[in-house]
Amino acid sequence: MTFSSCLMYAKKIFFSKSQSSDSGIGKRSLTGAIACIGISLVPMVVLLVVTNGMVQGMTSRMINLFSRDISVSVYKNSMYLTSYENFILASKKLADIQGVEKVFPEVRGMALAAGENYRSGAFVRGIPQDTFFADKNFSSLFKVVEGRLDLPDFRTAVIGEKISEQLGIHVGDNIKIISMNTAGKRFVPKVAQFKVGGIISSGYQELDSLWVFIPIEAAFNSLAKSSCEFVVGIETENSFSEELSSIAERVQTFTFQDEGFADSRVETWKEVNASELENFASTKALLVVIMVMIVIVASISVSSSVLIIVMERKKEIALLKCVGASPNGIAISFVLTGASIGLAGILIGIPIGLLISVNINEIIGAIESFVNFFEKLSLAFSFGDSHEIAKFHLLDPAYYLQDIPIEIPIKEIAAVILCTLLLSALVSLIPSVKAGKEKPIDTLRKM
16 A cells, blocks of 8 residues: 555544444544544643743843842942942943943842831832832833832832731831841831832732832831842843843953952853752643653543444454555554544643633633622622632732733644654554454455
8 A cells, every 4th residue: 555545544543434234333533532632732832831831031130130140249348339429330340341331220129128017027129219210121011010110319218019918008108117237236216207209019929028228228227228128230231132141241250350359259141040940840840740651541532433434444454454445554544543633632621721811810800800709799698898808819919929920832833742642653554554454354254
């Protein structure tokens, strides 16, 4: 049999009605196998799109809102830290290095934040007052919950949504920042009061839950230097460029040559966020392995379907062999049938998976609204207070993005399609080879 003959016979098997007119088991098993492959591919595609968007969204926020492409941690005894003006002027020296696009000086420190009635730990970030406007990443990735995204004066603070809920404060309220200074063996508290001008959210609560932004001048004057870190964030043309390490090396070389930057620590965003990136990769790999196992289990139905079709078509196979069909040709025909089952499952599963993926935020929102509505309804019938119900979230905002960025991973989906086709053909080999080895004389005697 030529390959075209094998292809024609496989087409006849796939599209023709079952040879067993009474039961039609073969046709039903073929349809069931297609459904199994299609259904198993839907969660696989959704998983790839959602995890890809989630990881990219989280990584983008970690880089652009915190670590920057490269960070330079200036040692605390540097002559550039005598005032915030000197620190800003010194940071501009780094902007002249080849590959550096922008620099963002910042003071960071842990402190205690206190509202009218509650207290919480806070991660205080002192930044230049124009940062929210000058940095396109800040203006695009931060969402204003209340007030304004602005630091108009020396005593204004912009705080994260989570810490505002913990402290029970809103725009216009006062917030106290308490840090600890050392005087010999004693710890002396340093207290500064700010007025909340804005409440913001990056959409990734695990990152911004404790953030409190104040002007860099206020940070120099209000925070204890011993508890602060002085960082210059560096932005390059492309955070994922292969040149990033070379730029970091040039920055490190410059710090060695400048007395004020001596002993400074230079790190790329991959080094700063190494533990988070490793966690993302391991979690995604584990989920993909689980989905692959589901597809493998579903592919067993392809093997079973081909086996049933072979058993139904024994007489047909015997007649073909009598007129000259080769065992290999028969086997290839049934392998092509198995691959066709996989292809049909792909044509069903991939589009449905993509359709769900591009609407995943709306679907999650609808499920959450549905559950929250019925929780309130059930509580209303029991005469309870609806305010006592904690709002249901399908994805906990403390650990996941509130809005998942959608980006289709074309290469990964193409790999899924190819692997599914190969797997469908592979699991069809055993029943296909068995079909090729059928002895026509024994089969015809039973007719």
